Amino acid sequence: KAGVTQTPRYLIKTRGQQVTLSCSPISGHRSVSWYQQTPGQGLQFLFEYFSETQRNKGNFPGRFSGRQFSNSRSEMNVSTLELGDSALYLCASSQGLVISYEQYFGPGTRLTVT
Amino acid sequence: AQSVTQPDIHITVSEGASLELRCNYSYGATPYLFWYVQSPGQGLQLLLKYFSGDTLVQGIKGFEAEFKRSQSSFNLRKPSVHWSDAAEYFCAVVETGTASKLTFGTGTRLQVTL
Numbered sequence: 001k002a003g004v005t006q007t008p009r010y011l012i013k014t015r016g017q018q019v020t021l022s023c024s025p026i027s028g029h030r031s032v033s034w035y036q037q038t039p040g041q042g043l044q045f046l047f048e049y050f051s052e053t054q055r056n057k058g059n060f061p062g063r064f065s066g067r068q069f070s071n072s073r074s075e076m077n078v079s080t081l082e083l084g085d086s087a088l089y090l091c092a093s094s095q096g097l098v099i100s101y102e103q104y105f106g107p108g109t110r111l112t113v114t
Numbered sequence: 115a116q117s118v119t120q121p122d123i124h125i126t127v128s129e130g131a132s133l134e135l136r137c138n139y140s141y142g143a144t145p146y147l148f149w150y151v152q153s154p155g156q157g158l159q160l161l162l163k164y165f166s167g168d169t170l171v172q173g174i175k176g177f178e179a180e181f182k183r184s185q186s187s188f189n190l191r192k193p194s195v196h197w198s199d200a201a202e203y204f205c206a207v208v209e210t211g212t213a214s215k216l217t218f219g220t221g222t223r224l225q226v227t228l
Contacts, residue, residue, distance in 0.1 A: 033214065045217070
């Protein structure tokens with residue numbers, strides 16, 4: 001069974017631009033969560049989608065948004081990029097709630113904002 | 115809100131030596147606790163989890179963790195470390211009322227000397 005796929009793996013953007021990251025979950029998984037990982041703030045929860053609905057949201061500004069499609073693939077978008085958005089963005093998928101099902105992480109997308 | 119604290123930023127052990135990574139949680143009731151490992155350039159992999167019941171939890175790769183309510187701790191242990199265990203280890207807790215939103219500790223980087 002293929003794992004969680006994230007594209008692209010690396011991305012360089014300029015301040016003020018916007019970016020879209022993609023996540024393809026493991027087949028059959030309906031829940032997709034996104035995390036931001038930085039050296040300063042560590043791992044922070046962005047949001048979780050289940051069956052195309054946002055179920056949980058972290059404490060990030062509105063510039064960070066996401067969506068999930070009917071095939072469970074998910075995208076996250078960051079508008080008006082800031083230098084501080086440089087991070088590793090991790091996507092994780094599971095069959096359902098984390099307290100009931102294991103969450104599998106992708107390798108991440110490394111975003112660099114210059 | 116719940117939180118987890120990992121007091122050790124960096125730990126170095128010799129191959130074959132025992133390992134204990136510390137994690138303290140702040141939550142009144144029994145929390146949902148996890149340990150994840152992240153190898154360089156990789157996403158996170160679940161090592162083990164504790165929800166209730168037996169306070170000694172066995173995980174993958176020979177790891178175990180013990181939940182101690184009196185000390186608000188969930189320390190990760192391994193009797194004999196292998197060089198391939200060098201990685202970053204994260205303790206995490208599920209935020210109450212969400213069942214899926216993980217709050218991570220700051221991580222402990224493990225270095226293994228030969």
